[in-house]
Amino acid sequence: MKNQKVIDVYNGLVVKFKELISEYEIDHNDYQDLVNWMDQLGKAGEIPLFMDVFFETHALQEMYKNVKGTEPTILGPYYIENTPDIQNPGVLPQRENEPGDVLYFSGTVKDIDGNPLANTKIDMWQADANGEYSYFAEGIPANNLRGVFYTDANGEFEVKTVVPGNYSVPTDGPSGQFLKWVDHHAYRPAHLHLLFQPENGDKLVTQIYFEGDQYLEDDVAQGVRGSLITKLDKHEGTEKGLKNDYYTAHLDFELRLQDKPIFNKSVVNQN
Known part of the structure; x- marks a missing residue:
């Protein structure tokens, strides 16, 4: 046809x-x-990897440059469907004595008019402190640092996890050869992945980054957006009965209930 x-x-x-x-x-x-x-x-099976790392971010920037609300960024090659449901507030599934610093990540979810979005489904996944993802590295249990939860009546959530590590995209194939040609390192800044699905709207895929990361300015995938960078605040562990110090981070999100590109240049992104 x-x-x-x-x-x-x-x-x-x-x-x-x-x-x-x-x-x-x-x-x-x-x-x-x-x-x-x-x-x-x-x-080599690297077409999705190559497009994800070197092209998707440019596509998203062009598609969504004229819209209000939280900026989307790349899905990444490590997303897995149907991960476990957890409570809100809750704990992302992890190993006993999971390596890394404890992180409490919280946020509020509203529409672009400021109305709280209760019962919004949030799919969250991340690398561990060593920069490795479950399902894609040996020795890590299935669904480690992956989970699904829902915002409360006020559109709020909080998840206990660990501070993720930086990681390198695969470099032993043709994508790695391309990196050599363009003389660029293979590393991404530490980040959290979030996929939002409101009750009455379209999904939003985004990522959260942290101030001070050495790769914020030259992320190999160019996925960093200034509006998606937050701060890691350090606290004494005794405040929560922990042996070691812990960190908190927070970001507010505004969802477009119709998450569609707008190619009319008269509309300006409000981030």
Whole structure:
């Protein structure tokens, strides 16, 4: 069945591709090298990884630059569906004596008009203190540091977890070769992943970053947004009956109940 949007996008890509060929004097050997590298990318199963790291953030910035509310950012390759439900306030599933500093992360969820969004489903996942994700690293139990919870009547939540570590995207395949070509490191700043699903609205995918992280300014995936950076505040453990000091972090979220791009440039992002 004919799809006019596919036709239009393909024709637009051809026009842009021709411009790149002329501007950067790409010859047929260069073109064949590109085809061979793309073939390796596919055979290695890294197409989703490559698009996620090097293109999705630019797509989201362009799609949502004219909208109000919390900015979206990349989903990342480590999302897993159907993780355990936890209470709010609650504890993200973790190992006994989970490595890392204890973190209490809290937030409020409202719509863009300031109305609290009760019973909003929040899917949360993160790397551990060593920068590794459950399901993608050996020795970590399934669903470790992954869970689903719901906002209370005031749109509020709090989760006990650990401060995540920095991690490197895989570098042993064609994506790693690309990083060598562009002379860039493979690291992402520490972050929390959140996927919001309000009762009457569309999902929002975003991430939370922390002040002072060494990779905030040159995240390999360019996923950092200034409005998504929060502060880690340190507290004495005795306040909560803990042996060691702990941290808190907080961020407020504004959801668009129709989370759609707006390409009218007269609308300005209010973040």
